[in-house]
Amino acid sequence: MFLILAMMARFSYGHDTATYDVKHYDIHVSVNIDSQSISGYNTMQCLMLKSSNVLHFDLVPSMKVNSVTCKNVPLKFIRKLNKVIVTLETPAKIGEIIPLNIQFSGKPEVAILAPWKGGFDWKKDAQGKDWVGLACESKGASIWLPCKDEWSDEAESMDMYLTVPKTLVGVSNGRLKEVIQAGTETTYHWQVLNPINNYNISINIGDYVLISDTFRGLNTLSLDYYVLSYNKEKAIKHFKEVDTMLRAFETYFGAYPFPEDGYKLVETPYWGMEHQSCVAYGNKYRYNEFGFDFIIVHESGHEWFANSITAADPADLWIHESFTTYSESLFVEYTQGKEKALKYLQSQREKVMNKYPMQGPKHQHYHGWKDNDIYYKGSWVLQTLRYSVNNDSLWFTMLREMGAKFRHQLISSKDMVEFICKRLPGINTAVMHQYLNHASLPVLSVAIKSSRGKMYLEYAWLSDEKNFSLGLTIHTAAGKFTLKPGIGKKRIRVPKGFSIDDVKKLEELTLIKVGVM
Numbered sequence: 359m360f361l362i363l364a365m366m367a368r369f370s371y372g373h374d375t376a377t378y379d380v381k382h383y384d385i386h387v388s389v390n391i392d393s394q395s396i397s398g399y400n401t402m403q404c405l406m407l408k409s410s411n412v413l414h415f416d417l418v419p420s421m422k423v424n425s426v427t428c429k430n431v432p433l434k435f436i437r438k439l440n441k442v443i444v445t446l447e448t449p450a451k452i453g454e455i456i457p458l459n460i461q462f463s464g465k466p467e468v469a470i471l472a473p474w475k476g477g478f479d480w481k482k483d484a485q486g487k488d489w490v491g492l493a494c495e496s497k498g499a500s501i502w503l504p505c506k507d508e509w510s511d512e513a514e515s516m517d518m519y520l521t522v523p524k525t526l527v528g529v530s531n532g533r534l535k536e537v538i539q540a541g542t543e544t545t546y547h548w549q550v551l552n553p554i555n556n557y558n559i560s561i562n563i564g565d566y567v568l569i570s571d572t573f574r575g576l577n578t579l580s581l582d583y584y585v586l587s588y589n590k591e592k593a594i595k596h597f598k599e600v601d602t603m604l605r606a607f608e609t610y611f612g613a614y615p616f617p618e619d620g621y622k623l624v625e626t627p628y629w630g631m632e633h634q635s636c637v638a639y640g641n642k643y644r645y646n647e648f649g650f651d652f653i654i655v656h657e658s659g660h661e662w663f664a665n666s667i668t669a670a671d672p673a674d675l676w677i678h679e680s681f682t683t684y685s686e687s688l689f690v691e692y693t694q695g696k697e698k699a700l701k702y703l704q705s706q707r708e709k710v711m712n713k714y715p716m717q718g719p720k721h722q723h724y725h726g727w728k729d730n731d732i733y734y735k736g737s738w739v740l741q742t743l744r745y746s747v748n749n750d751s752l753w754f755t756m757l758r759e760m761g762a763k764f765r766h767q768l769i770s771s772k773d774m775v776e777f778i779c780k781r782l783p784g785i786n787t788a789v790m791h792q793y794l795n796h797a798s799l800p801v802l803s804v805a806i807k808s809s810r811g812k813m814y815l816e817y818a819w820l821s822d823e824k825n826f827s828l829g830l831t832i833h834t835a836a837g838k839f840t841l842k843p844g845i846g847k848k849r850i851r852v853p854k855g856f857s858i859d860d861v862k863k864l865e866e867l868t869l870i871k872v873g874v875m
């Protein structure tokens with residue numbers, strides 16, 4: 359119930375947050391590990407989109423707002439559940455930048471099971487030293503940080519001053535600019551020069567050592583790994599995979615999207631998270647049955663799909679997860695070939711449920727997915743498109759152009775669907791809508807007919823979307839032939855010896871069902 363109220367509060371004022379665009383966060387946060395509390399301030403640079411004397415930002419009620427000031431002038435504010443509503447002394451004009459300084463403190467929500475049931479993750483490492491992580495994708499950064507907690511508005515840059523006990527190291531996104539020692543504490547100043555969404559803002563504290571390397575790909579890129587001191591030797595060997603991963607993803611998706619901020623892995627007490635230029639790594643240096651570290655590959659894939667190309671509404675989360683889950687199979691294709699990649703995809707296929715649509719409801723900070731179809735089904739939608747298009751050069755050109763066109767942008771399902779349909783011949787919006795907005799799979803209904811000693815295949819598509827159709831190539835012992843896309847019942851001559859089983863094989867190669875008329 360409280361959750362529902364909090365959600366309502368968060369969005370009933372939603373239109374007012376269109377008053378300004380966040381340009382920059384200047385975050386100063388001191389972490390008290392013993393009391394599991396934090397304190398500090400965030401100065402938000404707010405570019406006014408409307409003239410107004412009221413500004414809203416978000417912070418959960420359990421966190422305290424100690425003061426709100428603008429250029430040292432204290433401002434009046436009231437709190438309504440997740441919202442803090444601030445009144446300026448005089449109305450701000452369109453185009454004006456208002457620096458809103460918010461002092462805050464409190465005990466932020468503790469993660470029950472990070473990264474899924476997120477919050478602050480207060481743990482000890484194997485040597486009994488404090489080890490702290492943060493993951494808040496579904497709950498939002500306002501569980502700890504006063505901010506405009508909406509996916510539709512990313513700060514264009516960020517400074518983070520993270521203060522931790524001097525025996526530990528504090529790691530956040532972007533590049534380390536400065537380390538300031540004061541008494542028993544150390545402040546680490548991290549800087550991000552690219553747009554970053556709120557859930558990616560990361561805090562990591564541990565007995566870290568730094569391993570540095572360089573990737574010479576499309577650009578020269580610094581690689582920094584912050585790992586627990588006792589894992590240093592293991593990490594030096596294990597993280598060699600990063601080079602191959604970056605090479606694979608640059609081949610398929612274009613250059614690493616945040617060269618100014620560098621690439622970073624930081625060892626976390628939880629499994630993983632795509633924190634931008636500070637990827638959370640907690641897979642304990644393990645390989646999967648396909649011989650790679652799933653977390654390095656999946657979470658880094660998100661640098662392209664989630665961090666560079668970002669959904670403006672969590673309802674469109676399939677954009678992040680489908681492409682990233684598919685990117686795992688491309689990593690296998692890059693390192694072990696196409697056949698092995700198909701095996702990898704088939705291991706994902708077993709997890710597709712087809713119970714709910716992948717598209718979530720808009721404008722309600724939706725995070726209610728009941729299964730993992732936005733991952734595995736999404737990956738299989740992409741495999742299906744590629745199979746249908748049957749032109750790898752065109753397919754990979756489309757992926758690279760997507761990386762360039764939507765680089766550092768906030769987009770919607772509509773933008774992505776339009777882009778795909780424009781670039782892939784034979785793929786129409788009905789195909790994408792069938793997979794995104796409906797749970798059930800399209801059925802290719804077929805029958806074998808013979809007439810005057812010749813064999814024919816009759817076929818038609820059955821699906822929720824009336825205009826659904828896919829071109830599909832069928833391989834038989836006597837050669838291959840292609841079912842052309844189109845609606846209504848169609849008929850095509852098939853080679854001798856053809857059987858329904860040849861059509862059935864499409865179920866292993868694409869995300870369709872084959873039914874007999």
Ligand SMILES: [Zn+2]
Binds near residue numbers: 660678682
């Ligand atoms: Zn993911």
